[in-house]
Amino acid sequence: MYVETCHIATVQPVAMNRAYIRIGDVSLGLRADSADDLELTREMKRFQTTPPTQCDIELTVQWADRLPKPVGRKLFCSGSVWALHEDHDRFIFDFATPVLGDQPYKRLAVDRKFSAARLWLNRECLPAGRQVYPLEYPLDELLVTNWLGGGRGVEVHGCGLVDHGTGSYLFLGHSGAGKSTTAHLWSSLREAKVLSDDRIILRREANEIWMHGTPWHGEAGFASPEKTKVEQIFVLEHGDRNEVLPLAQGRAVAELFARCFPPFYDRDPLAFTLSFLHEITNRVPCYQFRFVPDESAVSEILDFHG
Amino acid sequence: MADDEVPNKKEPYESPRVSVIGLRPEEAVLGTCKSSSSSGPVGTCTGVGQCRIPGS
Numbered sequence: 001m002y003v004e005t006c007h008i009a010t011v012q013p014v015a016m017n018r019a020y021i022r023i024g025d026v027s028l029g030l031r032a033d034s035a036d037d038l039e040l041t042r043e044m045k046r047f048q049t050t051p052p053t054q055c056d057i058e059l060t061v062q063w064a065d066r067l068p069k070p071v072g073r074k075l076f077c078s079g080s081v082w083a084l085h086e087d088h089d090r091f092i093f094d095f096a097t098p099v100l101g102d103q104p105y106k107r108l109a110v111d112r113k114f115s116a117a118r119l120w121l122n123r124e125c126l127p128a129g130r131q132v133y134p135l136e137y138p139l140d141e142l143l144v145t146n147w148l149g150g151g152r153g154v155e156v157h158g159c160g161l162v163d164h165g166t167g168s169y170l171f172l173g174h175s176g177a178g179k180s181t182t183a184h185l186w187s188s189l190r191e192a193k194v195l196s197d198d199r200i201i202l203r204r205e206a207n208e209i210w211m212h213g214t215p216w217h218g219e220a221g222f223a224s225p226e227k228t229k230v231e232q233i234f235v236l237e238h239g240d241r242n243e244v245l246p247l248a249q250g251r252a253v254a255e256l257f258a259r260c261f262p263p264f265y266d267r268d269p270l271a272f273t274l275s276f277l278h279e280i281t282n283r284v285p286c287y288q289f290r291f292v293p294d295e296s297a298v299s300e301i302l303d304f305h306g
Numbered sequence: 307m308a309d310d311e312v313p314n315k316k317e318p319y320e321s322p323r324v325s326v327i328g329l330r331p332e333e334a335v336l337g338t339c340k341s342s343s344s345s346g347p348v349g350t351c352t353g354v355g356q357c358r359i360p361g362s
Contacts (some may be wrong), residue, residue, distance in 0.1 A: 080337030138336040145336065157333065174330050254327040261336055 022049040024201030026211035030057030043215040061134045064120040076265040100125040114147040116132040149269030153203035160195040160211040172234035180220035194269035239290025242300035252286035
């Protein structure tokens, strides 16, 4: 059956093949005609799950012979591989790079709740015989973070870990702030489980803030599908000595916002993100942690009792 | 205790202070490469320092 969707003439897939993943308690169901179109990266395979009763996000993968330019209003340009347009009641994410030609190499159309999505892979850009990962970064992360923005949670740039002797810690930081170094230190010096050394999802669970590991790891390569309650948050900063400093709540919200991934192009999810970050700072003590990247940084945190 | 006996606990005035929070738009927008094993459009990642994707 041929359908005209998003101005693309494509073959409607029978979509008998299914795959399921769960990231940050967000279930994502994929369907495609061919199992080859559901290939997952090594990191993502750790997040595969059994079929849930109902997926939070349903994604259908199919091929298009070509992808013409989108006609809707352009909402956002990422400055990297993707741009966002609106098309009536949907968002259209186009992924393009000069490496693969002028056209988008794939296009994601998704409803405004980010619960139903369709992905077109462009035959003109993606050579036959080459393995394609439909969820390939950053599409996977865009789907999950946007779904979270609908009043459900937020993803932050951070290293989350559980020390089996003392509790759980979330270390926030920009690139180069020391997240992967922190993950290495704690995993080598302590009996600690690192959920991620780069991306952590925060969600409310029974009036507590919980952090979830993600597949989007940093240089240290830690990516775990586990979760735990957040007990303390530290904003990382390199220093001449180890020092834990208090953060006023307003400052803490701003520091968290500077290290999260908000949907800049959508007012309501952006407002929710700010409100949720404020709630996090109400529920979890936040500090600035100036540190030197050696064993003493771990001792400083272990000796710190708020 | 009478009202006029309540000690004045008003805190001294403190001038507002401006704090500068470092925003990094290039990091807040998803899109730059994460690692050589999982990033780059459809396996075109060329390695650290050689990436041709803007923002990487």
